[in-house]
Amino acid sequence: MRVAVASSGDDLDAPVDMRLGRCANIIVVETDTMNFEVYSNPGALAGTGAGVAAAQVVADAGAEAVIAGNFGINSLRAFSNGGITAYIGSGTVRQAVQALLDDELEAVE
Amino acid sequence: MPEQNKPTVSVAAGKGGTGKTLFATSLAVALNEVNPGQVQLIDCDVEEPNADILLHPQITQQTPVNVLVPEVDLDICTRCGQCAKHCQFSAIAVIRDAVLTFPDLCAACGVCAYVCPTGAITEVNRQVGSVAHGSTVQGIKFVQGRLSVGDQRATPVTKATGSQTDDSMITILDAPPGTACPMQETIEFSDYCILVTEPTPFGLANLEDSVATCQRMGIPCGVVINRDQAGWPGVEDYCAGEGIDILLRIPQDRQIAEAYARGETLADAFPQWRDELVRVYNDVVEALLQTATTKVKE
Numbered sequence A: 001m002r003v004a005v006a007s008s009g010d011d012l013d014a015p016v017d018m019r020l021g022r023c024a025n026i027i028v029v030e031t032d033t034m035n036f037e038v039y040s041n042p043g044a045l046a047g048t049g050a051g052v053a054a055a056q057v058v059a060d061a062g063a064e065a066v067i068a069g070n071f072g073i074n075s076l077r078a079f080s081n082g083g084i085t086a087y088i089g090s091g092t093v094r095q096a097v098q099a100l101l102d103d104e105l106e107a108v109e
Numbered sequence B: 001m002p003e004q005n006k007p008t009v010s011v012a013a014g015k016g017g018t019g020k021t022l023f024a025t026s027l028a029v030a031l032n033e034v035n036p037g038q039v040q041l042i043d044c045d046v047e048e049p050n051a052d053i054l055l056h057p058q059i060t061q062q063t064p065v066n067v068l069v070p071e072v073d074l075d076i077c078t079r080c081g082q083c084a085k086h087c088q089f090s091a092i093a094v095i096r097d098a099v100l101t102f103p104d105l106c107a108a109c110g111v112c113a114y115v116c117p118t119g120a121i122t123e124v125n126r127q128v129g130s131v132a133h134g135s136t137v138q139g140i141k142f143v144q145g146r147l148s149v150g151d152q153r154a155t156p157v158t159k160a161t162g163s164q165t166d167d168s169m170i171t172i173l174d175a176p177p178g179t180a181c182p183m184q185e186t187i188e189f190s191d192y193c194i195l196v197t198e199p200t201p202f203g204l205a206n207l208e209d210s211v212a213t214c215q216r217m218g219i220p221c222g223v224v225i226n227r228d229q230a231g232w233p234g235v236e237d238y239c240a241g242e243g244i245d246i247l248l249r250i251p252q253d254r255q256i257a258e259a260y261a262r263g264e265t266l267a268d269a270f271p272q273w274r275d276e277l278v279r280v281y282n283d284v285v286e287a288l289l290q291t292a293t294t295k296v297k298e
């Protein structure tokens, strides 16, 4: 499975960012191999619409799930309509992905 | 005063609650006493319009303000993603099989429909606010814009409201507080901007921002000090230093505050203020004539 994680850094040991719309990077992890790709978040510096822009990156990267500390209403609307599940996560990117695989994360509606 | 092209005056303030609307409506009432039926007050504070509370107009007509937003025909759409890629405002997204529009982020620029290779996007009207038209018992023509609840795009409503400015009338524009886009879009319609401030350090900081905005836009401005009381000279010193006219001082006064709370303008509650208010407008006209002549000489 491909999982997108909002992060302030650019590798698996970087922290999960509190907000998807404003995070520096979106790290997309292939959970079978733990290989990852780093996408810079276009919404990081945007005025409004940051959440939608980040959601578009997540979708374009082919992720089926997304993890962040929190989500705005616009990005949640995009994910739920597009069939991408959003989860609240914390710790490092690696820990958050592991928690998801262990079924420990809470999905947001 | 010449019959045509009467100067339009906007009334602005660095923040809400400064007495901006009280001054704007008082000015309109006083001017209407001497120019009956020739005064127009336009409330451009579309996010929180409240000039009606002081003028008690009879509203006779409401016109909707619409913008064009995209609507996607999902049967034609190939999910190519071009629309989302080109939208500067992230107001349209293609999330796997879903195409989503976010009308409150949409700037109605039409780019998405233009770039769509399949013609799946049509532009449809969406109401973002309305403009009310009416008049007061004394015959002041009243216009008031109102942004729809939950909508964030004040610009189209502010512009639709401000564009009701009638050059053949004496027009007073009540601008939104602050110096952001809606304020600038309002004062753009005016020949002169009256800045209402309080004589405090905080008031001065806001005033400096407002003056800078007017200067950048090339709109002459003057100052009205509200809740004036002896004490801190900061605002006076600043205006003297910058060569900005102080047009009027409204004292800190319980009776004025009480009249305001009852929904009365200065001009209604205290007839003695009418001459002063008319004088303010005449000073503005005078100042504009002088700048005009200097410009011609140059």
Ligand code: SF4
Residues within 6 Å of the ligand: B068, B069, B070, B086, B087, B088, B089, B090, B091, B092, B105, B106, B107, B108, B109, B110, B111, B112, B113
């Ligand atoms: S009209 Fe402009 S702002 Fe609105 S969705 Fe289309 S491209 Fe974006």
Ligand code: SF4
Residues within 6 Å of the ligand: B072, B076, B077, B078, B079, B080, B081, B082, B083, B084, B094, B099, B115, B116, B117, B118, B119, B120, B121
């Ligand atoms: S550009 Fe047109 S065809 Fe392509 S995803 Fe957008 S609406 Fe669909």
